[in-house]
Amino acid sequence: MKEYIKEPQLIEKRSFEIITEELGEKINNFKEEELPIVKRVIHTTADFEYADLIKFMNNPIEEGKKAIEKGCKIYCDTNMIVNGLSKNILKKFNCTPYCFVSDEAVAKESKERGVTRSIVGIEKAGKDRETKIFLLGNAPTALFRLKEMIENNEIEKPALVVGAPVGFVGASESKKVFKDLNIPYITIDGRKGGSTVTVSILHGILYQLYKREGF
Template identity: 55%
Template sequence: MSDYIKVPHLIEERSFEIITEELGDKTFPEDIAKIVKRVIHTTADFQYAEILVVSEDAINSAKKAIKSGGHIVTDTKMAMSGINKKKLSEYGGEVHCFISDEDVAKTAKEKGTTRAMAAMEKAIKDEKNKIFVIGNAPTALFKLKQFIEEGKVKPDLVVGVPVGFVGAAESKEEFEKLNVPYIVTRGRKGGSTVAAAIVNAILYML
């Protein structure tokens, strides 16, 4: 253990070695494997190897969006804080979370909706917002789905991993029916840390 304390990066290296060993015969395409392993590293939960779903060309679409300076929108400040903003800024991108904005709170109150839904309404107004990252609020994912179906926004990637017992699983199932690049988790599991881990895995590929 003393060597790990002296050189902290060895902990992460060894962690990924253990994850690879414990995954055993279960393999993925290289880029998807990087996402799966980073999520497992974040959660210590190997079930993500079974429930993480990556749509065709989702990773390439996200890479192009980031390289072109596209911005990322999250539904929580926790997800925003977990994303490697320094790496993103190398390509001119920024991370935004509108959940606490006064105008979002006002819109939510006036329309009788959640702040998460109102935040998505604000987010789609800026064409620079290319990647939408939902780790907590199913209502945000449902609202984003509505905007996509109405032709008001066409994301380069949607990370849909809300966690919970009410609406979480259903909101992710709906996204698998849409013609947009997505990365989702099936079922109840997910969360802001999972959402950030997925984005970081893609950033570290660049």
């Protein structure tokens, strides 16, 4: 049998070497602090189109770092995002990710109002002043509603919004209209995105603040 790499650190190291090689001149399209995020998204998806689709607006990395270093809550529109984030590292910065989509009261209210759980969940999260970062990788309705809340002064200006909902109904549109706001924002243009992409974006910021052992 042909030998293969078994150590996780070496696998990741070699993966990022390949990504760097294949990105080629596109590396020059990004700032130094943006490039680790772009590479991590590609590492997660094996899709180099993300280098063309990802957008950084209004100093999102700097503002995201500040919020993490001060300690904050991070609202996620899926439990998959919550489960995918590095809790041990976030805990070192006194940051807590959470999600309301599976909350019984949220489910009941969404049914009564005839709206998505994501809308009710983000409304509830918006009332929490400790929530400074919003990670939206699934629900366009959450991103649309967050925009409305910001415009109507129902919520304090977030430190960072990662808007990467995936899908065919409202995903592209929600990401596009949110750009109108002067909010630190990282997004994926078009239909692509998802929970794993959203996790990789925050990790791309987080690992600039915390050096993992063995990497």
